[in-house]
Amino acid sequence: SKRDNLPPGPGGNRLSIGPYAYRRFHEWSKEYGPVFSLKHGSKLIVVIASYQAAIDIMQKHGSELADRPRSVAAGEIFSGDMRTLLVGAGERLKKLRRALHSQLQSTTAQQYGSLQYRNAKNYVRNMLSDPEHHLDHGRTYAASVILELTYSKTTPTKYADKEVQDVMKNVNRMFAALKIGAYIVDTFPFLKYIPLGGVSELRRFHKEELGLFKSQLNSAREKLSQSIAQPSFATYLLENQGQYDLSNDELAYLAGSMFGAGSDTVGFLELFLALGLFIMVYIQTASGLGIITMAAATHPEELKKVQSQIDAVVGRDRLPNYDDEPLLSRVTAFVLEAHRWRPIAPQGFAHRAMKDVIWVRRVSCLPLIFMTYMRRQKDVVIPKGAIVYGNHWSIMHDPEVFPEPDSFRPDHWLNEEGEVRDDLKHFDFGFGRRVCPGQYVAERSLFINTALIFWAFNIHEDPNSPIDTTAFTDASVVHPLPFAVKIVPRIKNLRELLDADTD
Numbered sequence: 001s002k003r004d005n006l007p008p009g010p011g012g013n014r015l016s017i018g019p020y021a022y023r024r025f026h027e028w029s030k031e032y033g034p035v036f037s038l039k040h041g042s043k044l045i046v047v048i049a050s051y052q053a054a055i056d057i058m059q060k061h062g063s064e065l066a067d068r069p070r071s072v073a074a075g076e077i078f079s080g081d082m083r084t085l086l087v088g089a090g091e092r093l094k095k096l097r098r099a100l101h102s103q104l105q106s107t108t109a110q111q112y113g114s115l116q117y118r119n120a121k122n123y124v125r126n127m128l129s130d131p132e133h134h135l136d137h138g139r140t141y142a143a144s145v146i147l148e149l150t151y152s153k154t155t156p157t158k159y160a161d162k163e164v165q166d167v168m169k170n171v172n173r174m175f176a177a178l179k180i181g182a183y184i185v186d187t188f189p190f191l192k193y194i195p196l197g198g199v200s201e202l203r204r205f206h207k208e209e210l211g212l213f214k215s216q217l218n219s220a221r222e223k224l225s226q227s228i229a230q231p232s233f234a235t236y237l238l239e240n241q242g243q244y245d246l247s248n249d250e251l252a253y254l255a256g257s258m259f260g261a262g263s264d265t266v267g268f269l270e271l272f273l274a275l276g277l278f279i280m281v282y283i284q285t286a287s288g289l290g291i292i293t294m295a296a297a298t299h300p301e302e303l304k305k306v307q308s309q310i311d312a313v314v315g316r317d318r319l320p321n322y323d324d325e326p327l328l329s330r331v332t333a334f335v336l337e338a339h340r341w342r343p344i345a346p347q348g349f350a351h352r353a354m355k356d357v358i359w360v361r362r363v364s365c366l367p368l369i370f371m372t373y374m375r376r377q378k379d380v381v382i383p384k385g386a387i388v389y390g391n392h393w394s395i396m397h398d399p400e401v402f403p404e405p406d407s408f409r410p411d412h413w414l415n416e417e418g419e420v421r422d423d424l425k426h427f428d429f430g431f432g433r434r435v436c437p438g439q440y441v442a443e444r445s446l447f448i449n450t451a452l453i454f455w456a457f458n459i460h461e462d463p464n465s466p467i468d469t470t471a472f473t474d475a476s477v478v479h480p481l482p483f484a485v486k487i488v489p490r491i492k493n494l495r496e497l498l499d500a501d502t503d
């Protein structure tokens with residue numbers, strides 16, 4: 001029976017999981033195994049906490065897990081029920097993902113190469129002139145690229161700019177609202193009709209965010225009407241507005257009705273808010289860059305190995321670029337390992353089971369000469385309606401796949417020929433049908449910034465201010481807490497080379 005076959009778990013009703021849920025989940029996985037469950041109010045949460053279980057369940061049953069659980073705080077109130085990340089399975093999701101895919105798939109992602117490269121060189125310049133604020137420079141990079149890509153903003157962007165600060169403020173609010181137990185209204189949805197405390201705060205956040213998206217879109221619309229708009233995601237959507245069959249009045253109406261939580265508007269407005277998400281998630285790149293700096297400063301011997309490869313392939317008289325990527329396997333391996341060691345979204349995003357999912361656990365128990373005898377253990381049932389988290393932290397720290405998972409070993413990702421392994425999966429971008437559609441753009445950003453920074457600088461820990469490599473914010477997307485590093489140029493005429501490079 002379903003009840004007999006529920007995944008084991010800590011028992012009781014865990015209304016609060018406490019801070020850093022992914023760490024708690026990891027501890028529980030050691031006690032209850034790679035698939036465990038817990039009661040959270042009236043809901044059942046199932047946590048997937050090993051690499052093999054992630055493949056068996058999150059990947060192979062991707063279509064049954066394509067849904068999201070109801071998210072009252074972050075989804076319905078904060079996002080007006082329109083944000084792709086939180087939209088449930090169905091036609092609307094398909095449409096949104098199609099639109100995003102058209103602009104982000106791997107072949108299209110390549111066309112943003114020169115934009116990313118130009119901004120990555122600015123990242124190096126900023127590191128050179130102001131190494132102290134290295135984390136801010138990662139944010140500046142991420143914000144500049146997304147503003148240019150989405151709205152074709154080409155004026156220089158600084159992290160301190162108001163529009164970047166506004167975006168960041170919303171990003172942090174949204175990801176904080178997504179944390180399990182952050183708002184009581186997620187446990188007691190009827191509270192959403194009582195505009196007090198957390199609910200009124202969420203409504204205010206929504207209003208501010210919508211105002212921000214609208215003003216950004218309006219400026220793209222204005223440029224379009226003056227025929228001075230550079231092509232961007234916003235102009236693409238504006239130009240294809242007819243495709244969604246909405247007049248300006250309808251648009252205005254939709255904008256007005258947006259404020260009613262749970263309104264079922266379909267069409268242009270959804271894409272407009274998808275665009276908002278587009279900005280939000282890009283900021284994850286900033287966290288990714290911060291983690292790479294932390295890993296480099298605390299693992300000098302690994303940094304040196306990457307630099308030797310860069311020196312051999314690129315030399316010191318020119319900058320590395322995307323064409324070097326196939327030969328810079330150690331750069332890719334370093335990036336992969338940094339985000340295995342410290343995942344950007346360590347708890348993963350919640351999925352919802354649309355059907356019962358049965359997991360047949362097999363364990364190898366009798367190695368024979370030519371084969372391993374696999375014993376079938378008791379089946380586990382993840383019941384329809386359960387909230388399912390692939391806990392990225394546990395999956396990426398699975399000792400069966402990543403021996404000594406707490407140590408930092410980029411070699412995990414390289415085969416004997418020194419090439420990047422294609423038989424090993426990295427789950428920082430999520431799972432199955434909900435896998436991050438921005439993955440290709442993000443990977444290209446992480447590659448080019450890492451290659452340039454490691455080519456340009458030595459990065460050291462400051463002995464007077466040791467880095468706590470466990471100090472991170474507590475949200476769905478984590479950021480390293482501020483830490484000091486010494487960033488010292490290793491290329492003699494760095495500034496001249498940067499300025500001379502016209503790519």
Ligand code: HEM
Binds near residue numbers: 344432433
């Ligand atoms: C290092 C950077 C990034 C990381 C680590 C990351 C990670 C993720 C993760 C874990 C998910 C949820 C997957 C799941 O539910 O299993 C996600 C969803 C999403 N990401 Fe990313 N992402 C990054 C960058 C980007 C970029 C650059 C974009 C767009 C330009 C983007 C767009 C999206 C969208 C639209 C979703 C929602 C998809 C859905 O729910 O169906 N992401 N991302």
